Amino acid sequence: MFCFQCEQTAGCTACTGAAGVCGKTADVARLQDDLTGTLVALARAESDGRGDTESDGLMLEGMFACVSNVSFDPKAIAALERRVRAKAISLGEFSSYDMRLLWDAQEDIRSLKSLLLFGMRGVAAYAYHAQALGKSDPVVAAFLYEGMRAVGSDLDMDELLPLVLKCGEVNLAAMAALEEANVSAYGKPEPATVELKVEAGPFIVVTGHDLHDLKQLLEQTEGRGVNVYTHGEMLPANAYPELRKYPHLKGNYGTAWHNQRKEFKDLPAPILWTTNCLLKPDESYADRVFATGPVSFPGAHVVEAGEDGAKDFSALIDKALELGGWDTDRTFAGINGGTSVTTGFGYDTVMSVAPAVIDAVKSGDIKRFILLAGCDGMRKERSYYTDFAKLAPSDSVILTLACGKYRFNDLDLGSIDGIPRLLDVGQCNDAYGAIKIALALADAFGCGVNDLPLSMVLSWYEQKAVCILLTLLHLGIRGIYLGPTLPAFVSPGVLQVLVDNYGIRPISTPEADLAQIMG
Template sequence: MNTQMFCFQCEQTAGCKGCTGAAGVCGKTADVSALQDQLTGALIGLARAVDASPDSSENASRLIIRGLFTTITNVNFNEETLRSLIAEVHQEKKRLVPDCGDCGSPCGRTSDYDMAKIWQADVDVRSLKSRILFGIRGMAAYAYHAEVLGYSDRDVNYFFIKALFALGEDWGMDELLPIVLETGEVNFKCMELLDRANTETYGNPSPVTVPLTVEKGPFIVITGHDLFDLKQLLEQTEDKGINIYTHGEMLPAHAYPELKKYPHLKGNFGTAWQNQQKEFANLPAPILFTTNCLMPPKDSYKDRVFTTEVVSYPEVVHIGEDKDFTPVIQKALELGGFDEDTAFTGINGGTTVTTGFGHNTVLSVADQVIKAVKKGSIRHFFLVGGCDGARAGRNYYTEFVKKVPADSVILTLACGKYRFNDLDLGTIDGLPRLMDMGQCNDAYSAIRVALALAEAFGCGVNELPLSMVFSWYEQKAVCILLTLLHLGIKNIRLGPTLPAFLSPNVLAYLVENYQIAPTTTPEDDLKEILGIEE
């Protein structure tokens, strides 16, 4: 295609301005980027056709959700599958409005949208439209995982159509800003939906200690967010002498009763996604990617990588909708695993990690938490979580957690926790000081806990002794941030850099109305949060 790309949707975008030229920092080519833009433009056309058609369908909603999920950073690098999905979108649009293409007076409403109109728009319009687009991309991942388990919500599905429609309109800041905030509102409902889907399907998570040692013999590493794929893999490997290890955002699966009951779900391998090219290089086992974050696999282990769902990479074996993991199982048996038990550690040298502190668990000891706060044993809560990444400066989060006073509790979630989740921080009045609440979508758990504590103390969330310090990388972090803003939560610290798609005026709005701020240094941020004077 010989195209030049423009993409600034992730935290590591080149120069904190945007990836241009032949390839992006994530590894996608300019051609893949162009196809993702074409897919997005086709989805905008489909959304407008759905809006115009009396015969809008559930199939269109599913297609929109799948298409948006496909364009998230580090999900799909495959030109062939992108072209196929674009064709599906066109076919669905033709089915909904069959005479549109033959119209003698074309209105242009349902045509594929040219994404250059956004990327080249007024800087503030571009900023707000980007927040909407990246927000619904992140939300689409959550809606997709819920849908796999048979859970959907008409209001959530309709909002995808509404938001895409807005992206195709020639609107200014006054019309776009309410859509930005509504994205956060609807994402809260979507996260609640996924939480219900997961807990009603697999049970309420409970705290569990997960070893980092890999036992001898054949094994499979599974990464990503999709618990359904893990369940299928566990069923298909039962009694086959193959152990299963989680990686990245799959770690919280160990806490669900219907998953941890399988004795061959053994432990966790590796750390966060950005270390995979090093950690997978000499691994005598296959790796199954169920969602992002897939980095372009190196030749040294490419034949051991398998993808499923919307994840795709050229020349990598893809497991289709039938969920027959036989190729993965055969590869595990062929490679044989380690000859003896092999001990690994976390970034800080720890040999185990804990997880499973969802809202059900934390709220079950709410009386104990409230008592500890009232008597002064717990001075402050810190929610330190979000995406990890490779950009310099992310050691901030490790140092921040190490420097948090001993009378404070740290809640964490998402893969950013791998910076510090193997630290032994001890307990306060029998409560662990470090509580892993789960995946990025489990920000819903953190919000539930915060709202419950605010009610118990008879104050607003912003009056609680609670501070939020987030790292971000991709679009799911964007929709979570919008949810927090929708709930009126202020004084959020965000790093290691602020999003490139924030225009100066939009940033000024966030600072003025929500007091959002960039991270600085652990020492200075802690002094300001805790009111420590020099």
């Protein structure tokens, strides 16, 4: 196998053995390459850049299935590839692209094509979530065809660089569509304190990102005596009014995705796996895993969607009733010992206190805003983000989103003039809200984003983080700190371009980086 799309790739170079660090086998990696090559064929078949509904859906589903930690089932991936191939053949395209041509390409070309491909996988993931709620953007769909044709074409660096930045621009549109879809369906997020506690009795844990799946589950568990708890990136669901109105959505269990094996072992409840940020389940709880959407594991219970998108979770609910949960209430703690966390500080909430924020900046009470955000992962170096939050000066405000916040979101950092020093904007899917906050603050102060007292310290793991980074570059944002390691697929030549044009820098130590940030 050859795979270097995630942050934890072996030796920070590439996974090339019988299995990747994530747990996927060489067979799965090969089948994902086959699927990607066939998606290139589909993009060539839709050469006018406007696919039909079936092609658009296959493009999103196929690209999402190749995101890190989504699908580990060779049969499911092979079946999806056959569906894409059949569609391409029906449109007159018979030849798929051999991904070895990409992996063996000249270093900088391989780097830029990989940056484009992995970024598009992230875009497809956001578009997939929006599509589940009936929201799509033809600009996004058209670009995925354009970008996939570019992956399979003989292009030079000058031709690829604009496409990489265009990926960031299109991702902004994809995230905007997703935010509109979420707010229309579930209301505007509101600040919420979420207890890290599980009550006695039957319950279900929901992990991943998909709010549509959670909403259907809440509807079907109503009145059944089964409580529901979020996990990982599902935590911000507790901030949406149309989800919080269900009294049996009780709170959050556990922390970030990479702790699943520890947190799900001996859990007397089933787990619903939606979308990505998943680990191949340990045998101790594999029989309690229910997968839906693009998620696939050999032997997992699969909940399929009907033609109208509805899903029947009755088997999952029956399993929760059978297992029964714990006999007594149990309180858990975050990695720093806290027993509750806050979330729901989206764009509208932050803008509602914008005058107070502006006054605090002008008075000197707030010296710096720091976007400390991104993915979590297993490397011990990620303790950097915990230490950074603890060391951040008391006159700084930290905005956060995505699962990297579990490194510090149970800390009590206090407030400044009534403004909490830690503001959780939401999922990685909610990055658009953080971008809007930055742009609104720049407008309020009459300056550019790069002139704000704002620093961005990001952690990355998978491809949604890649497309968010490309969006920030598209917006011209400079001086981003990135860690815990730089992407293996970014060649020295391409890295130099990013450094020269955008001032991207690797993280060093919290003390050194904070000294530089705070001036």
